[in-house]
Amino acid sequence: MTVPKITKVVLQAIRRSKKPLSKGELVQITGLSLATVTEHVERLIRSQLVTDLELGQSTGGRKPRLLSFNTEAGYIAAIDLESTHVHVGILDLTCSIIISRSRLIDVSQGPKAVLEQIKELLFQLLDESKIDQNLIKGIGMGLPGPVEFSTGLPASLPIMPGWDRYPIHQFWSQYFDCPCFVDNNVYTMLLGEHTVDSISDIENFIFLKVGNGIGAGxxxxxxxxxxxxxxAGNIGHNNICHDHLCYCGNRGCLEAIAGGRAIARKAEQIAREGKSTILKEVLKIKGKITIDDVKFAVREADPVMVELIRxxxxxxxxxxxxxxxFFNPSLICIGGSVAEIGDVLLASIRQAVYQxxxxxxxxxxxxxxSxxxxxxxxxxxxxxxxxxxxDDSLIRTKEGTYSI
Known part of the structure; x- marks a missing residue:
């Protein structure tokens, strides 16, 4: 049965709030009348989607009942896939992390092999947290490349052979009876960052992901x-007038000179030439240089690596x-695996932007x-x-209550 749009508005307002709300505060947030808010709140309480167990401060009369989202109404399986690793978490419907873990992974193995590894990790987290898989109400997954969000299908990307138009939602439907949403992970990072209290009211901002790839949400x-x-936001393939060949087939892409793989490649060449004492020793032991080795060298104030990052x-x-x-944003947040290098990278990005x-x-x-x-x-x-x-899956039961 159809759920009134007003009910969804009230429920979303309660779910999004960082603190319990009174009915008066809901009136201010939603612009609805007190009678309308009361009607829909009572139905949501009967549906066990909202609880009203707390008492607020009195403003002269009776203490108001404070409303909060029932965090035990269900859970979300969230996946942040990168080209070399994956971060998997189980979160409640207010998007608070219950449990999460990362694992090394190689997206070039193809979707079936990678998704099987992610599934294994997800079920480990379910076992450890003692959460029944039937309580998973949705799966969200970010990919390290373009996604047609309206269909949930990945686009072609040379570093991800076999992923083009792969039906990820069909894979998860074998194990979970819930919807699956797939997006470019720079967009999911943007949404995550926007939940932070100090920036949740900023409407025009950019999240810059600097990893093996470089992209902007x-x-x-x-x-x-x-x-x-x-x-939108594929700035890693903007041409910056050099002759390096990018995996996309073009020459001169930003990513081919300043992305994580490019930095590691240049650092390895520097190590082979003996210009970095620290990385020269790392190369002897490991036989290769990774971006993590570059981070280590920068933390150790290796002057050659500091200059490379600058x-x-x-x-x-x-x-x-x-x-x-072009866009005139209020805020730019910078994240991603390469951004973990820290202040050296951040300072040089700032210098170029302001200059x-x-x-x-x-x-x-x-x-x-970030x-x-x-x-x-x-x-x-x-x-x-x-x-x-x-918005899409809330249903009205025969008893007149609501269920996700």
Missing amino acids: IMVKGEIYRGASEY ESGFQIGSVLAGLVN KSLPISTRDLVIRS YLGDKAGIIGAAVLTAEKII
Whole structure:
């Protein structure tokens, strides 16, 4: 049976709130009358989707009952897949993490092999948390590449052979009786970051992911901007006038010179030439250099690696400056595995943006590291899923109550 739109509005307001709400506060948030709020709240309480166990401060009369979302109404399985690792979590419907874990993974193994490994990790988390798989109300998954969000199908990407148009939702439907939502993980990171209290009211901002790939999630007036083909924000393939061949087939892409793989490749060459004492020793032991080795060398203040990261950050910031001039955001948050290098990268990105953008575009601009770090992806995947399942999957039972 059809659920009234007003009911969804009231439930979403309660679910999104960081604290329990009184009916008066719900009236202010939703713009509905007190009688309307009361009617729908009572039905949501009978449906056990909302609880009213707390008493608020009196403003002169009786203490108001405070309403909160029932966090035991269900859970979300959230997955943040990168090209070399995956972060899997189980979150409640308010998008608070119950349990999560990361594991190394190789997306080039293909979707079946990778999804089987993720499934194994997810079921381990369910066992450890003692959460019944039937209580999973939705699955959210971020991928390290373009996704046609309206269909949930990945687009072709050379680093992900076999993933093009692969029906990920069909894989999960074998194990869970719930909807599955798939998106580019720079968009899920953007959504996750937007849950942070200090920026949740900022409507125009950019989340810049710097990992093996480089991409931007763009929020316009509180909504993700996806573009005509749902692939907006691919700044890693902006041409910056060099001759390096990118995996996309073009030459001169930002990602081919400043992405994680490119940095590790250049660092390994530096180590082979003996220019970095630290990485020269690492190369002897391991036989190769990874981005984690570069992070270690930067933390140890290796001057050659510090300079390499400064150059990479300035190149990234130079491209970002064009986006700042065009879009004029209030905030840029920078995350991703390479961004974990820290202040050296952040400072050089800032330098390039402020140097190459118009002063009027940067007058009120804040550029900072991600608040959520490696948790942004799974929290954002859960936010995406929770919003969708309440909007699309909330049903009315024969008894007149509601169920997810």
